[in-house]
Amino acid sequence: MSKKKKNLPEKRFLFEEVLSYLKKNSGKAFNYKQISAALDLEHSEKFKVIDVLEALKKEKLVVEAERGKYLLKGGKRLLEGLVDFTSSGDAYVAYSETENDIFIHHSKTGLALQGDTVKFTLREGFGRKKEGEIVEVVKRNKTDFVGIVQSTPRHCFVIPNHNKIHVDFYIPPDKTTKAENGQKVLIRLLDWKKEDKNPSAEIIQVFGFPGEHNTEIHAIMAEYGLPSEFPENVEKAAHLLNTAINPNEIARRRDFRNTLTFTIDPHDAKDFDDALSLSTLSNGNYEIGVHIADVTHYLKPGTLLDEEAVRRATSVYLVDRTIPMLPEVLSNFACSLRPDEEKYTFSAVFEMDEQANILSEWFGKTVIKSDKRFTYEDVQQTIESGEGLYVKEILLLDKLAKKMRARRAASGSVFFDKEEVKFKLDESGAPLGVYFKKQLDAHKLIEDFMLLANRKVAELLGKITSGETAKKPVVYRVHDTPSSDKMSALSDLVARFGYKMNLKTKKAVTDSLNTLLRNVAGKKEAGMVELLAVRSMPKAIYTTHNIGHYGLGFDYYTHFTSPIRRYPDVLVHRLLEAHLQDKTYSNEKELEELCRHSSEMEKHAAEAERDSVKFKQVEYMQQFIGQQFKGTISGVTDWGIYVEIQENKCEGMISVRDMKDDYYVFEEENFRYIGRNTRKIYALGDEVYVEVRKADVLKRRLDFIFVRKPKMDSGTEKKSLNPDFDFDTLPIEKSKHVREGNFSETNEKTSKEKKHKRKK
Numbered sequence: 001m002s003k004k005k006k007n008l009p010e011k012r013f014l015f016e017e018v019l020s021y022l023k024k025n026s027g028k029a030f031n032y033k034q035i036s037a038a039l040d041l042e043h044s045e046k047f048k049v050i051d052v053l054e055a056l057k058k059e060k061l062v063v064e065a066e067r068g069k070y071l072l073k074g075g076k077r078l079l080e081g082l083v084d085f086t087s088s089g090d091a092y093v094a095y096s097e098t099e100n101d102i103f104i105h106h107s108k109t110g111l112a113l114q115g116d117t118v119k120f121t122l123r124e125g126f127g128r129k130k131e132g133e134i135v136e137v138v139k140r141n142k143t144d145f146v147g148i149v150q151s152t153p154r155h156c157f158v159i160p161n162h163n164k165i166h167v168d169f170y171i172p173p174d175k176t177t178k179a180e181n182g183q184k185v186l187i188r189l190l191d192w193k194k195e196d197k198n199p200s201a202e203i204i205q206v207f208g209f210p211g212e213h214n215t216e217i218h219a220i221m222a223e224y225g226l227p228s229e230f231p232e233n234v235e236k237a238a239h240l241l242n243t244a245i246n247p248n249e250i251a252r253r254r255d256f257r258n259t260l261t262f263t264i265d266p267h268d269a270k271d272f273d274d275a276l277s278l279s280t281l282s283n284g285n286y287e288i289g290v291h292i293a294d295v296t297h298y299l300k301p302g303t304l305l306d307e308e309a310v311r312r313a314t315s316v317y318l319v320d321r322t323i324p325m326l327p328e329v330l331s332n333f334a335c336s337l338r339p340d341e342e343k344y345t346f347s348a349v350f351e352m353d354e355q356a357n358i359l360s361e362w363f364g365k366t367v368i369k370s371d372k373r374f375t376y377e378d379v380q381q382t383i384e385s386g387e388g389l390y391v392k393e394i395l396l397l398d399k400l401a402k403k404m405r406a407r408r409a410a411s412g413s414v415f416f417d418k419e420e421v422k423f424k425l426d427e428s429g430a431p432l433g434v435y436f437k438k439q440l441d442a443h444k445l446i447e448d449f450m451l452l453a454n455r456k457v458a459e460l461l462g463k464i465t466s467g468e469t470a471k472k473p474v475v476y477r478v479h480d481t482p483s484s485d486k487m488s489a490l491s492d493l494v495a496r497f498g499y500k501m502n503l504k505t506k507k508a509v510t511d512s513l514n515t516l517l518r519n520v521a522g523k524k525e526a527g528m529v530e531l532l533a534v535r536s537m538p539k540a541i542y543t544t545h546n547i548g549h550y551g552l553g554f555d556y557y558t559h560f561t562s563p564i565r566r567y568p569d570v571l572v573h574r575l576l577e578a579h580l581q582d583k584t585y586s587n588e589k590e591l592e593e594l595c596r597h598s599s600e601m602e603k604h605a606a607e608a609e610r611d612s613v614k615f616k617q618v619e620y621m622q623q624f625i626g627q628q629f630k631g632t633i634s635g636v637t638d639w640g641i642y643v644e645i646q647e648n649k650c651e652g653m654i655s656v657r658d659m660k661d662d663y664y665v666f667e668e669e670n671f672r673y674i675g676r677n678t679r680k681i682y683a684l685g686d687e688v689y690v691e692v693r694k695a696d697v698l699k700r701r702l703d704f705i706f707v708r709k710p711k712m713d714s715g716t717e718k719k720s721l722n723p724d725f726d727f728d729t730l731p732i733e734k735s736k737h738v739r740e741g742n743f744s745e746t747n748e749k750t751s752k753e754k755k756h757k758r759k760k
Contacts, residue, residue, distance in 0.1 A: 014045075014049070015056070021038055032050045032053060078120070078136075082116070085165075089106035090105060091106070092104065108131075110136075113199075114166075117137075144188050144225070145189070146162075149183050151171075156176050169200065171202065172190075175190070175202035177203045186205040207219050217318060241305075243329070253344070254347070259278075261277040261369065261370050261371055263276075264374045264376060270332045272338060273295075273337065276289065276397065285359060286400070290450065290561070294573070295563035296574055315566075326565075340370070342367060345366045348362075348456055348560070382394045383442060401444060401448040414513050414517075420437040431619055454477070455556060457558055458477075462558075474544060476557065478545075479557075481506065487503050494520075499519060513533060525632065527634065527644060537550075541599040542594075568595065571594060615700050621650055627692055628689055629691075631644055631689070632646060632685065633682060635684070640655045653703060654705060654706055659682075662675035682706075689707050690705065
């Protein structure tokens, strides 16, 4: 009962108050606690609301929408969720209270756009359990979109690039910025009224005409909100930093300047954020230091530089450029562990024996002076030949890394060694050739020591179980256990190729995955099986709630080793420093929000990187229209078959409507098409021959058609995919940004290819 009206006739007043509240909030369901709080009732009177609600239910004035929650009868219950459109304009809303997403017919999507948070009502569907209708947009996912100008003397519209943005945007005459018909532009949503068929927007940037290198790359950057340069005040703040090495600061640090130290990085790297040191102790054991650039010495919380780093959250590696998290003054100079320069570092130092057992560990601020900058090629050659600078030290580190790797495999790590597609570009950005980066021993050496440092820092911060420090939050990199449904689906699929999986226990699943990946290596179905195995895994994310890292087999794991290019690593450096000084840095709520933002920006970065590679693949294949290639079926959907060309990993699609030699029936459960008359089968993993029919740069799409085995395999040469191109001179290293066991940076289909698999 309301504190202000507690002298009124109690039962009738409460009855009317509750009913009035539900009327005012028609469409929403509440439990007795929520209603009591809204009516400001005293604690002793809250339970009377239960009786009132039951009385209202008996009088058929309210309905119990779900257990313990009531809403006004006749008022449609308003639910909230995230909307995900299909290319057809229909949509699904992810809603936490149901296992399946709610289907929204394209005529019932209201004013929603892709990714928006919306309110919707449920209604009875035909042939479905539940359908809905969107009635309100709670929050826009984004307001900036990339598209093509389509103008006439009277009207101007922009056709969005993204196939999940299902409406065109009207551009008022005074908002066109004189963009020309056919140009690619960036627009900003202005308004979308219920009475308007199209939302209105303004053009805020003109990229140029489609198909040009700079136009497409800048459009990709804009699509994902990636900045092209640092704000002037941020650059100024970076240049005002005192980056000189100070003797007083050196005195506060452990000095490794006279210990053999070197970096190992890609041949074209400009920022070196990790180094290894090695020395032999008097007891015969080895002291190995993992030294990481001390970014937090310069990057202070609350500054312009820090705010910009938070906003970016990660460096992005597009096909032709890097978009750094930090200004060049820091990333390429002050924090970069360049040879023969004294640098501040934050280090994890381990005492190891011959079997790579860790006998002691130390963490703290250090100063180093790198003796040598190695490339992966240098170190790989030394490992293979047994010759070269610091050969004894490199071979020892390689031996220790292999022992750690074997131990990791035995404890449950899953090993993915998928090749990366890379392009050789000319000065204008045009692709000259395709090559692949493989992960060899040199990469694995670095990866194993980085994994060790990351794991040990996470254990140090996370294993505290008592005292005040137990309340201190930690930023983890976590990777959840794959669902049994996805593992069963993967097992069923690879069984078609003769591979068996044991799914009885977590350990059995891990062993089966590793065995599968080893057995499939080098075979025609390798790429497809590896990709499906990766897709069966959940995405790794940042969070303060530790669930371990399934893919690596670690109970505790974080990211400590790349603060130049990942903001979570900056957070971990601050947390570790605070721990070593017995202080507290930040709180769980703030850190969790930064984790969520970092995970989201990481996702955007991966999608932008994939789009830039896809653009180059399509641009590159334009020269091969009409030519035929051997490929492997990499995807089978109800709208067509995807084929990956074996020699260059470029993927295209054969539309069902172009399979004209028969009427083909799609068998979703078996990932295949069967010809009704010929009984010809096209199944996932099959080796086929295709002809390049179209390379559409605007849509970043390759269209193929099936052909019989071409004459080229019986002696006739086809045009080389890489004319006048020497592949022996190309680098072999794996990109630095995926070398530390991240399970989120994986190739996926485009949004259209990830369309919901629901029967309509």
